[in-house]
Every structure is written in C-alpha cells, then in structure tokens.
Amino acid sequence: MSDTREHWDAIFTQKSDDEMSWFQAVPTTSLELLAQWSTPDDPLIDIGAGNGRLVDHLIERGWRDVTLLDVSHEALDAVRRRLSPSVTAVTYETCDIREWSPSRRYRAWHDRAVFHFLVSASDQRHYVRTATDSLERGAILIIATFSPSGPTHCSGLPVARHDADEIAELFAPHFEVVASREEDHTTPSKSVQSFAWNVLRRR
Template sequence: MKDHWNRAYASKEINDLGWYEKIPSPSLQLISKCDIDTNSPILDVGAGASTFIDSLVKKGYKNITAADISEEALHKLKERLGKEKTSLIRWIIDDVTEPKHLQKLKNIAVWHDRALLHFLVESTQQNTYLSTLNKVIKHGGYVIIAAFSLSGATKCCGLKVNRYNQNTLKDFLGEDFELLEYFDYLYHTPSGNTRPYIYTLFQKNRG
C-alpha cells in the first residue's frame, strides 16, 4: 500500500489528484462545530497533501499532527507549506492498519479522516483503525470522518473501497461515540467527475 500511494502522489501534480480540494470547506464546517481552542491537538490521519492542514495553520491551530502511509504525500505537503509552517506541524509516517507511531499519541481532541477509512476493506484493518482511534482520542474528543457514501464510487485510485452512511459509521465507532452532525456532500474531482461523500462529526463520551 505504501508503494501504491507513493506512486499515486509521484505520478501527478497535487492539484490534479482525484481527491484534491482547493478549500476543504466541509471539513472546516465540521471543525468549526467542535468546542476546541487553538492549542487543542488535532490529528489528520491519511492527511496526504491535503489543504486541510494549510487551513488549520492559517486559522492559528498550533498542535497539528499530519499522518500518512506515504512519505511522498507528506513531502509534497511540506513543499507547499514551506519551511516555517512545516516546522509548526508534527509529521508521522505510519500505516494505520499496522501502526507503530500513531499509537504513541494521546489526548487527541480532533481525529480527522477524509477518504482514508473507506480504503480499509478488511475487517482486521478496520478493527486496528478503530483501536488506534480509541487509544489516542481523549474523552469528549471529536471524530470527523468523511467517506464515500452508499451511492458513491466502488473504487478510487485503483483500489476497492467500502462505502458508508451515517448509520454504518455510527455502528462502526460504537456506543462510546455520539453522532452530532452529518451531511451528504458531492465532491467534484479536478477532471470533472463527481464523488458523493458522507461527512460525519462524532463526539466521544466524556468518561
């Protein structure tokens, strides 16, 4: 998977990738609903070269972690951000299905995942994702997950995907998480196609 994603990022300009967003509006909409401050730890898992990181820096968040299986993706993101902003962020290269470094994080206030979970089609991968999430998120912390919706594509970037709606994501996270908000979102790819997503915001119980 690492090679697959490194090749995907090496083969195109970031702005031409089938998941590039100029402005990550739906994610920003959901993070604005979280009761956090600019020192709260935010983890973008499967961050890739996402402009979500640029937006968080611009909004003044100071405790951001960008994690991805692909060092090529994070390298491209660092290039775009430039040295000064890059130095403000914690960088983790790790596989969320076999985590070695992600597990060491703790008290994460916001777990953000746009378009990673749906690539985990094996239940063992999903279970590891969930146990990592549970390990690092703090009580009262928020989880933003955006995934292909039930009417969405069955493949992306040459890989099979698992599609979701708010109920299947709620079942996946389990009873410790309350669904605060959700909406359908039609993403337009740079090549002019559309990709229906489900966006969800959950909060972990306060313990």
Template sequence: MLQTYIFPMETRAHWDNTYTTKSDTQVSWYQPVPERSLALITSAAPDPSAAIIDVGGGASRLVDALLAEYYADITVLDVSEVALGRSRERLGDAAEKITWITADITRWQPQRTWDVLHDRAVFHFLTDKTAQDAYVAALMAATKAGSTIIIATFALDGPERCSGLPVQRYSAETLAARLGPDFSLYAASKETHPTPFGTTQQFSYAAFRRRS
C-alpha cells in the first residue's frame, strides 16, 4: 500500500538528491543488519502481529529484518520517495506486504496507531522547536497508551552535522526531557556506528513507553 502526504519540497528534494547521487550502501547511516533496533523492537513486541512503523525507514534494511521475524503489520515512512523506491525494489514481491508512506513527519496526520514506533536518525535533524513540537504531536497521534517508542539520535559526542545538515545531539535523558512527561524512558544505550567510509559515529538509543 502506498500513501503520499504534502511536505516541504526543499526537504524532499534534499533527501531525494541524496539517494539519487548515492547508493543506499554509500550513506553514512547504512547498516547491513540493524541489530540494536531489531533487538529493541522484538523485545518490546514479541508477538509478530504487533503493528510497527519505521519513521525515516527509507532504504534501511530494518524492514527486511522485520519480515524475516514474520511481523505482519509493518509500515515504513520516509520523506524521500526515491529511498522508499529502493526498498521496494530490493524486496520485490515482499514489498506488497508493507505499507509505504511518503511524508514529512512534521506535517503528517496519521490515520491509525501503532504498537511500536521506531526512528533511527530523523528526530536529530529537527533543530528548531517548532519542528520538534510537530514531531511530538505526530508521535502522540500515531501511538496510544502502552505503545513503545524507540528513537536513536547522534549522541552528545556524535557528529554535529550529517548529509550537509546541522543536527541536534542527545543523551537518552535529554531526549526524554524534550519528548515530555507522556513518555517514560525504560531503556538506554550507546552505539559506535561504523560508517561505510571507515569512520565511526556515536549514537544514543532510547526506548520509551507512552504513559497515557
């Protein structure tokens, strides 16, 4: 299933250009196997009927890993149609099992809720309060009491820029403070991510449960 929403053209153009000029294995955030994200998701939602959405999933291999774990209700959201197209092409016929949403989360109005919302490296690109508030509003609309929210950002000692854009770095605690009291932090860890270029980046992972 394909869904498309309205979003700022400059945002879409930036990320479409990124995936047009680079393969999905040449971007710094590429992971052949997203082990930490998958472990957090399967721990939070061991039942394969759980509804899972990957925000900023683009060309990520997380959707492949979720399919391999037999999850049956998977949604991937990304602002770049080019990135989503890469994943659909890679998955072949299995892509029909996934709901694909082309949207900027800061302008997205979800039509349902999910049991697990995962985001690896979208929120840290939102550097102004208005965009961050819009993200949190979408987070509230896309989840319900008891839902799990897993967010990975650059850590406090991580890069200050990515893909030519400034980022906001977080610890699990500062991210919890920014999301607000509706989300209870229950797990936190750091990861040294090896890029395809032989460098490393420090990521902070945080898992929350929505209180109400």
C-alpha cells in the first residue's frame, strides 16, 4: 500500500468528522459555484472527495452522474455506507490522482483542498494534464486551495498555497479562469483558514 493511501486511511479510520479541519456539514461555496456554473445533468468528478457531504447535497439536488475519486479506501467506504443503497448515481474510484487516467469524459470537475497537497511542479503539471484529458471542451473546473495567507501544512503534510494568478498560469493554455474568490473557512475547532477558490473553463 502506498504511503499516501496509508496516511489518509489512518486519518479516516481514527478521526471523527469534527476532528477533520476541512469538515463542512453543508459545503456552501461548492454548491453555490456548481449551481452557477454547471447543471445537474453534467457528469461530475469530485477529486479527493474524502467522506465529504457534497455528494449527499448533489444527489438531493438531482445530480445523476457523480464520480468520487479518493486515495483513501476508508473515506470512500464511509460514503458508501452512508448513502442509501438505492443511490445509483455515484461511482467510486479509489486511486491516487497522480496515477489515475480517465476512461471517460466529464463536464464538471470539483477539487476542494486536494491539489494543494501536490507540492512538486511535476505532480502539479501531471494533475493539469489529467484534468485536461478528463474534461470536454467548455467543461467547468472548480478548485479550492489554501491561499497565500492560508496554512503551510494540513494533516501533517506540507501544502503549496496558490493565488488566482498562479492557478491561471498553471492551468493555461487549456483553461481560462472565469471566476475567483477568497474565503475564510472556520474549522470545527474554530480556527480560520484562508482558501482561494477558482472556477476555470476548459478551452
């Protein structure tokens, strides 16, 4: 088993929702941006979905084709156990995004707090290539990373912090940034983390 998978499986086995700094019962910004920039008919992939509640809210809003990708089997298993067996709209991909190749195309890509764990330029470039290959022209990519004033580490791992200009540069020439915002996320233990949200369109 890879170190990355072992690391995240241990977190999802040992911690409750409230002990995970990124936890949100209602992922408001994700839902707002998805409502603004895509529709429930769009096949969506959530990168590093964890055991997050976004999928529950998407199903409730009528999304019919949602893929959850995560390196942690434990995280995706928790989602599988939580969702009703009658939910057929969800596909699970247990995989490291650095090693994954798409077997189909999507119209929407969502990543909250995953890309920033890719600290090397080669991993970042590989991620951009994967996103490019996974998305149809005109598709939307929503990405939230720690901003330059956000934390330097998360879950014991170093992170790379980005502003909108850096994201635009990293994802050019295949994507253009169509919206950006900064947001302070209050963790369950009440500390504040600055996130940079960017919405990009696949050219």
